[in-house]
Amino acid sequence: MNWEQVTDIAAGACFLIAGFLTVAAGIGMKRFPGLLGSIHAAAKPQGLGVVLALVGLALRLREVRYVAVLILVGLFQLLTTPVSFHMVARGGYRTGKVNPDDLVVDELIVDLQDSADEELPSD
Amino acid sequence: MTWVVVVCAIMLGVGAIMALIRVEKGPSVLDRMVGLDVITSILIIGVALEAAWGRRTEAISILAALALVGFVGSLTIARFAAVEPEDAGRIKTAEEVRAEDEARAVAEDEAARLEAEIAASRDDEAGS
Numbered sequence: 001m002n003w004e005q006v007t008d009i010a011a012g013a014c015f016l017i018a019g020f021l022t023v024a025a026g027i028g029m030k031r032f033p034g035l036l037g038s039i040h041a042a043a044k045p046q047g048l049g050v051v052l053a054l055v056g057l058a059l060r061l062r063e064v065r066y067v068a069v070l071i072l073v074g075l076f077q078l079l080t081t082p083v084s085f086h087m088v089a090r091g092g093y094r095t096g097k098v099n100p101d102d103l104v105v106d107e108l109i110v111d112l113q114d115s116a117d118e119e120l121p122s123d
Numbered sequence: 124m125t126w127v128v129v130v131c132a133i134m135l136g137v138g139a140i141m142a143l144i145r146v147e148k149g150p151s152v153l154d155r156m157v158g159l160d161v162i163t164s165i166l167i168i169g170v171a172l173e174a175a176w177g178r179r180t181e182a183i184s185i186l187a188a189l190a191l192v193g194f195v196g197s198l199t200i201a202r203f204a205a206v207e208p209e210d211a212g213r214i215k216t217a218e219e220v221r222a223e224d225e226a227r228a229v230a231e232d233e234a235a236r237l238e239a240e241i242a243a244s245r246d247d248e249a250g251s
Contacts, residue, residue: 008124011175012124012127015127015128015131015168015171015172015175016127016130016131016134018131018168019130019131019132019133019134019135019138019168020134022134022135022137022138022139022165022168023134023137023138023141025138025141025142025161026137026138026139026140026141026142026161027141029141029142029145029157029158029161030141030144030145035151035153035154035157038145038154038157038158039157042142042157042158042160042161045138045161045164045165045168046160046161046164049164049168050164050167050168050171050190053167053168053171053172054171054186056171056172056175057171057174057175060174060175060178061174061175061178061180066180066183069183069184069187070183070186072187073183073186073187073190074190076187076190076191077164077167077190080190080191080193080194081160081164081194083194083198084160084194084197084198084201085157085160085197087197087198087201087202088153088156088157088197088201090201091153091201091202091204092151092153092201092204094204095204095205095206096206097151097153097204
């Protein structure tokens with residue numbers, strides 16, 4: 001077994017794990033209740049799944065100039081995904097799409113109430 | 124490699140269908156956007172899988188574009204998320220649609236009758 005076969009097998013394993021994460025996300029999005037639950041499930045293929053697929057592709061291509069671009073792609077994905085999900089969760093919370101009874105700890109409501117109190121005239 | 128591609132494609136397809144079910148069910152617009160985000164990342168994994176299968180390198184630029192632009196849609200919609208009424212995502216039943224159509228027809232008849240009356244009174248004023 002030479003090293004090319006080893007990298008091919010490793011690439012196949014990476015793709016299989018990425019596919020498994022995708023199915024897990026699909027099941028989670030179907031079963032978990034509420035907006036935050038589906039965000040929690042959706043983040044799995046978006047972060048680790050895409051990075052594993054890019055690692056698999058890099059192991060298959062085995063050329064430095066392509067691997068450099070693939071690292072950039074993974075970096076872009078890891079930069080943009082948290083931003084969009086943060087905005088979705090923020091918009092969902094502030095428009096009442098998150099059930100407060102489902103939350104164990106809710107620090108944001110305390111902060112929002114504090115800032116609302118500060119804005120009131122003190123005298 | 125071929126059976127890995129087949130198994131992986133099936134898993135991606137199942138995940139995409141489940142995300143699509145979530146997009147269809149909602150209930151809010153933000154749930155739908157999360158589902159579309161998942162479908163975008165499944166698309167990235169699928170393009171990477173295809174590129175790895177045939178050792179094709181043209182698809183790498185597509186990957187870069189998808190990773191950069193894929194989040195813009197959900198970001199924009201999340202920024203403009205609004206408070207929706209409880210039953211906004213509900214599809215109306217046939218009876219409700221029929222009742223609304225009848226109400227609209229009655230209102231249109233009323234408006235036409237009023238218009239005709241106004242026109243008639245104007246004609247009277249002009250005649251006298």
